[in-house]
Amino acid sequence: MAGYRDLLAQLRGEIDEVDAPRAHELDGALFIDVREQEEWDEGHIPGAVHVSRGHLESRIENAAPDKAQPIVVYCQSGNRSVFATRTLEELGYENVTSLAGGYTDWKRNGFPTQLPRSLEPDQRARYSRHLLIPEVGVEGQLKLLQSRVLLIGAGGLGSPASLYLAAAGVGTLGIIDDDRVDASNLQRQIAHSTEALGDWKVDSAKRTLEALNPDVNVVTYRERLTSENVDRILADGWDVILDGADNFPTRYLVNDASVWHDVPVVHGSIYRFEGQVTVFQPKDGPCYRCLFPTPPPPELAPSCAEGGVLGVLPGIVGSLQANETIKLLLGIGESLAGRLLLFDALATEFSEVKLRKDPACPVCGEHPTITEYIDYVEFCSGRPAHA
Amino acid sequence: MTTVRIPPTLRPEVGGERQVPARGETVRELLDDLMSRFPGLRTQLVEDDDIAPFVNVYVEGEDVRTLDGIETPVREGATVILLPAMAGGS
Numbered sequence A: 001m002a003g004y005r006d007l008l009a010q011l012r013g014e015i016d017e018v019d020a021p022r023a024h025e026l027d028g029a030l031f032i033d034v035r036e037q038e039e040w041d042e043g044h045i046p047g048a049v050h051v052s053r054g055h056l057e058s059r060i061e062n063a064a065p066d067k068a069q070p071i072v073v074y075c076q077s078g079n080r081s082v083f084a085t086r087t088l089e090e091l092g093y094e095n096v097t098s099l100a101g102g103y104t105d106w107k108r109n110g111f112p113t114q115l116p117r118s119l120e121p122d123q124r125a126r127y128s129r130h131l132l133i134p135e136v137g138v139e140g141q142l143k144l145l146q147s148r149v150l151l152i153g154a155g156g157l158g159s160p161a162s163l164y165l166a167a168a169g170v171g172t173l174g175i176i177d178d179d180r181v182d183a184s185n186l187q188r189q190i191a192h193s194t195e196a197l198g199d200w201k202v203d204s205a206k207r208t209l210e211a212l213n214p215d216v217n218v219v220t221y222r223e224r225l226t227s228e229n230v231d232r233i234l235a236d237g238w239d240v241i242l243d244g245a246d247n248f249p250t251r252y253l254v255n256d257a258s259v260w261h262d263v264p265v266v267h268g269s270i271y272r273f274e275g276q277v278t279v280f281q282p283k284d285g286p287c288y289r290c291l292f293p294t295p296p297p298p299e300l301a302p303s304c305a306e307g308g309v310l311g312v313l314p315g316i317v318g319s320l321q322a323n324e325t326i327k328l329l330l331g332i333g334e335s336l337a338g339r340l341l342l343f344d345a346l347a348t349e350f351s352e353v354k355l356r357k358d359p360a361c362p363v364c365g366e367h368p369t370i371t372e373y374i375d376y377v378e379f380c381s382g383r384p385a386h387a
Numbered sequence B: 001m002t003t004v005r006i007p008p009t010l011r012p013e014v015g016g017e018r019q020v021p022a023r024g025e026t027v028r029e030l031l032d033d034l035m036s037r038f039p040g041l042r043t044q045l046v047e048d049d050d051i052a053p054f055v056n057v058y059v060e061g062e063d064v065r066t067l068d069g070i071e072t073p074v075r076e077g078a079t080v081i082l083l084p085a086m087a088g089g090s
Helices: A004-014 A020-025 A037-041 A053-063 A080-090 A102-108 A121-126 A137-146 A158-167 A201-212 A230-234 A248-261 A313-330 B008-014 B027-037 B039-045
Strands: A016-018 A030-033 A071-074 A096-099 A148-152 A172-176 A217-221 A240-243 A265-271 A274-280 A339-344 A349-354 B002-005 B019-022 B055-059 B079-084
Touching: A004 A080, A020 A096, A020 A102, A053 A080, A071 A080, A071 A102, A080 A096, A096 A102, A137 A313, A148 A158, A158 A172, A158 A201, A158 A240, A158 A313, A172 A201, A201 A217, A230 A248, A240 A248, A240 A313, A248 A265, A265 A313, A274 A313, A313 A339, A339 B079, A349 B055, A349 B079, B002 B027, B008 B039, B008 B079, B019 B027, B027 B039, B027 B055
Parallel strands: A016 A096, A030 A071, A071 A096, A148 A172, A148 A240, A172 A217, A240 A265, B002 B079
Antiparallel strands: A265 A274, A274 A339, A339 A349, B002 B019, B055 B079
């Protein structure tokens, strides 16, 4: 019976190997690291994907869906990768080579390596259900922990959205709100509690979110977003803005600022039983002004304070916003950019309409006519001076 | 006959209905038919003989502003959505 060395030698003769200098020159090859977690944690080839050999068969198709893509498999010294290369060939991968000499030889040649930031043991436990999803995993979770999301409003939409983002481990959440918690908020604004009545919403939300997840740093802005403070707040650096404002002037202000600062906006709005959700991607996609070029006259646009809202509705819409935000942060899936999702809670019906970039848009169009902040209250007062 | 989805803010004008049937081969004809039966809709949908700038009309999921505007043809059985902006979030 053949022993390990015989089998290794036999396989080595049957598969293709590449040495470190040649592998380093390869363009467009995907490096698959088949070592154990502890080995990966001590450093790996930049851009490599980690699929330990024990999980190779079950996870490789998620990691490398294209079976024609050139793949370089490596381990520590170039032996385990021989067996892994054979496995990938058996799974139908057409262009697989094993890195001769493995990671050790790669390092000896002085080629770049990357030390992964890794999760603490308690973080591994907390985020274990994320770590099990190939689209998230350790890399994705680390990305979330490094991410910064700015929430406009700590109210109906901001409450559920911020709770889910905090639970997901989004590392920094900024919250802008200048209101205090009122009894009429508690039917839906689940980041606040009866004990918080009378407190500033930003303080109440910060307590709730940091109690839920101490990994999260909540940055509070106890002010109303205005043309005067928006640049200062955005200068703090945000990956995504989650818009849960309750009025048109703020919606238009958020839009213009996000286009000029190049930050995507996850938009949600609610009224009675109906919600709207979309994503505005500056540059590529349509903006809020492409969707609604002109605000409605105030008498035709009652707020939730005037017209009411079903308490659970912001829970659904805010959760959809959190979902879009997490996808944007991770760079996975199809965002709602270019689509406006409509939700009707009475009929329990989702529908969708298309959103297109308006070449004549005054802010994101080909020849912008609005290039600095305007008086948004006046713009939305029904007597627009800048329409 | 075409079914027109009425947004919550406009429902009081149509007796509270979520959707109402309307007749017409273009958006203009549909709106005329609706407004003849529900005159309260006029100021909320039309301005200067065109669709009011603060209202979006979608035919089969497409904003008619990207098609032929108020003259956009509507085929029998199409889904038409009237959508004014909503700002609520709190």
